[in-house]
Amino acid sequence: DARVTQTPRHKVTEMGQEVTMRCQPILGHNTVFWYRQTMMQGLELLAYFRNRAPLDDSGMPKDRFSAEMPDATLATLKIQPSEPRDSAVYFCASGLGAGTSVDIQYFGAGTRLSVL
C-alpha cells in the first residue's frame, strides 16, 4: 500500500526558529502539493510542483516560506523565521499527472506544527 510519507509528524518550536518539513511522494508520482490546514481557514494550497518544477506558489507567504524539490523523491517546506500564526497541520499530497489529465491526490499523514 503505497503512501506519501511526511516527517516529522509533530514539531514544537519557538518563534523565530527555522522549521523544515519533508515529504516523500508515492514512487512514480510526478506532482507534489503542500497544503496547510487550520480550523479557521480549512485546507489551503501553499504550493505545488510537477516534475520537480514549481507550478504555483501563490498561496505561500514568500517572505518566510520556501518550497523545493531537491529530487523526485523528496519535497521540502521551510519556514524561516517561524511565527505563532504558522501553527497548523501541514499536509503533503502527491499525484500523477500527464498532459491535460487531472491529478488524483493522495495525502500524507501531515506534520502538526506548534510555534510557541
Added chain:
Amino acid sequence: GENVEQHPSTLSVQEGDSAVIKCTYSDSASNYFPWYKQELGKRPQLIIDIRSNVGEKKDQRIAVTLNKTAKHFSLHITETQPEDSAVYFCAASTYTGRRALTFGSGTRLQVQP
C-alpha cells in the same frame, strides 16, 4: 480563481438514515470534483470523485451527482453507519492553468447510533 462553497457545516443523522452534502463552485472550467473524508487526527482520504463528462457515480453506499449547468455537486451517503462520522471535504479542479484543488470548508458528519 475558483471558489467552492460547501453546506451544511455540520450534519447529524441517525444510523441507517441518508446524508447529503452539497457544494457549489464558481469556475465553469472546473471539470474534476473529488470528495475527501477526514477522520479526527488523520489524513484526508479520497472516497469518490467525478469528472465533468459524467452526471452521477456510485460506489456501494456513496454516490456523487454533478450538475454542470447549475455548477453544483453533491455527496450522498445511504444507510449511514457510525464509522461514517468524519469531516467531508468537496473540491474542484480545472484543466487550465492552476490544476490544483480548491477545497470547500468541510462538513462534520455525526452518525448517531
